[in-house]
Amino acid sequence: MIDALSSVLSPRFGAPASEERPGRFTIHDLVAEFGITARTLRFYEEKGLLTPERRGLERLYSRRDRARLKLVLMGKSVGFSLEEVRDMLDLYDLGDGQATQLTVALTRFEDKLLELEARRRDIDRAHAELSHARDIVRARLAALAEPEPPRHARPR
Structure with a gap:
């Protein structure tokens, strides 16, 4: 999935990888490319999602780390x-040509799509109810703002 899925992700998750890109990236490279903070990168490292090489105080991220970061941000x-992202990424190392990882990813993606569709229906229903309530309140306020018609005095 790291190679297979990172190639199909939206361009907003970093520039497309090319053969011309170096094999190592500094924290500054990834911060600039993905529009995230160095603190975010260090957090993902603490969580075991990225494993940069250390040279003194400098962190050097591999192409694999870059691809994993892209997938983390997309996820x-x-x-x-x-x-959930870590579970999917960890399946990469099974050595089965990514078949398990891709199968699990497909299932999780389909489940997430169903979840999002249900949330969308809930949001659409709430939106319709709120719009209806708003229209009633507007109508009542408009009725209150209209001057009352003059009352004709009845003869006694």
């Missing part, structure tokens, strides 16, 4: 937890 943006 987070569509509602996956970091734990």
Whole structure:
């Protein structure tokens, strides 16, 4: 999935990888490319999602780390937890040509789509109810703002 899925992700999750890109990236490279903070990168490292090489105080991220970061950001943006993302990424190392990883990813993606569709229906229903209530309140306020017609005095 790291190679297979990172190639199909939206361009907003970093520039497309090319053969011309170096094999190592500094924290500054990834911060600039993905529009995230160095603190975010260090957090993902603490969580075991990225494993940069250390040279003194400098962190050097591999192409694999870059691809994993891209997948983490994509996963987070569509509602996956970091734990769910890590579980999918960890399947990469099974050595089965990514078949298990891709199968699990497909299942999780389909489940997430069903979840999002249900949430969309709930939001659409809430939107319709709130719009209806708003229209009633507007009509009542408009009625209150209209001057009352003059009352004709009845002869006694």
